Structure formats: C-alpha cells, structure tokens
C-alpha cells in the first residue's frame with residue numbers, strides 16, 4: 604500500500620497504536636498530521652517522520668474542533684486517540700464517564716465532522732477509520748465507561764457510514780483486542796487477569812501495535828474500496844467464542 608502524496612490525520616499519534624500507525628504511514632509515503640496531547644511525544648515523532656504536529660487535549664470540544672480545522676485539508680483520517688479508567692460499575696464516577704465519552708466518542712465525532720465537511724465541500728472522496736475496541740462488543744469487568752464509550756463510537760461509525768457513503772467517504776470501525784501499548788499496561792498488567800483474556804484468544808497472544816496499524820492502513824487504502832460500515836475485529840479470534 605502506497606500512501607505517497609496522501610495527507611493523513613492521525614489522532615493519538617503520540618503513543619501506542621496511533622504512533623505505530625503514523626510511523627507506518629510515513630514509511631509508506633504519507634504526510635502525517637499528528638494530533639495528540641503530549642508535546643514531547645510529538646517532538647520525537649516529528650523528528651522521526653517529518654510529520655506535522657498539533658498539540659491538543661481532545662477532552663476539550665472547542666480545542667478539538669480548532670485542532671481538526673488546523674489539520675485540514677487531509678485525504679484520510681484515523682481517529683485513534685483513546686483513554687480508559689478502571690472502575691467497577693458500582694464505582695464509575697460521573698467525572699470519568701464524561702471524560703471517556705469526551706475523548707473516545709465525542710472527539711472522533713468532532714474531528715470527523717470537520718474532515719468530512721471539508722471533503723464534501725471540495726467534492727472529494729475519502730476514508731475514515733474509527734479505532735474502537737473488542738470492549739464495545741462484550742462486557743469487560745471494570746471497563747463500564749470504556750465499553751459504553753466505544754459502543755457509542757460504533758453507533759457513530761454506522762451513522763457516518765450511512766450519511767457519508769453517498770459522498771464517497773468510506774467509514775469503518777476497527778476493534779483491537781489487548782494490544783501491547785501504555786494503555787494495555789494500565790489495564791492488563793495483572794497476570795491473572797491477562798491470563799483469563801489470553802485464554803480466550805485462539806492465536807494465543809496479545810496484539811502488537813503494528814498488527815493493528817497494518818489493518819488500519821488496509822482500511823484507509825484503495826485496496827478496501829468496497830469495504831464500508833464494517834466493525835472489524837483484529838483480535839486473534841477473541842470474538843469467535
């Protein structure tokens with residue numbers, strides 16, 4: 604897959620899956636526009652890839668819209684930034700519920716609105732990948748707000764696919780299993796908990812960021828020209844059970 608002369612916005616490009624995606628896109632010729640929170644991550648990414656860097660807190664709706672506009676025009680969009688807080692359902696705080704919805708659900712909507720408006724105004728087609736999670740399909744203890752925020756993102760993906768498809772903008776959701784990133788360390792560093800999850804993955808391992816990035820690039824590329832509105836697990840078979 605060649606992304607030469609394609610300009611691609613990647614949110615959450617500072618760490619983990621977003622960073623792996625930005626690096627892979629850059630290796631394949633793309634001009635990456637990286638949106639994330641930590642300036643230090645953007646500095647190292649820019650040094651490695653020559654990407655454009657925009658520092659933004661995606662929990663702030665107005666700042667998110669301004670950053671999305673500053674990133675345009677762009678050919679393709681990856682909504683990858685996400686966050687989690689571990690709390691049992693009975694303990695979920697309104698503050699954390701609102702934070703996870705803001706970052707995991709509302710921010711992808713705002714960035715995609717700005718991207719799609721610009722594509723449509725210019726009469727140009729496009730592609731969006733929303734990085735969801737297997738957690739949107741199943742109930743994972745201590746992940747109530749996270750599961751809800753990702754299920755909300757899936758709802759957006761389906762409506763976006765219906766409404767943006769006629770404009771030639773493809774929209775797909777991608778659902779990773781546990782992937783070895785800073786987020787996974789936060790959620791899955793307890794060996795007993797990790798073993799239970801691992802036992803449900805027929806391929807017998809957690810994902811690496813590049814496993815996920817490869818599929819993101821496929822969904823962005825013309826190789827998937829007829830793939831639209833999909834909720835694609837990248838999970839080593841976790842969802843079979």
Ligand code: NDP
Nearest residue numbers: 615617618619620640641660661685736781782784785786
């Ligand atoms: P990481 O925590 O490793 O990286 C997340 C990135 O998003 C970081 O660069 C982070 O920046 C950025 N980000 C988080 N919150 C904000 C914010 N408020 N404003 C701006 N940027 C922000 O996560 P992963 O790479 O693991 O996750 C990437 C996506 O994949 C997420 O949507 C996640 O939900 C999803 N996912 C991950 C799985 C996993 O096991 N890792 C499994 C399933 C889905 P900073 O560090 O500066 O906050």
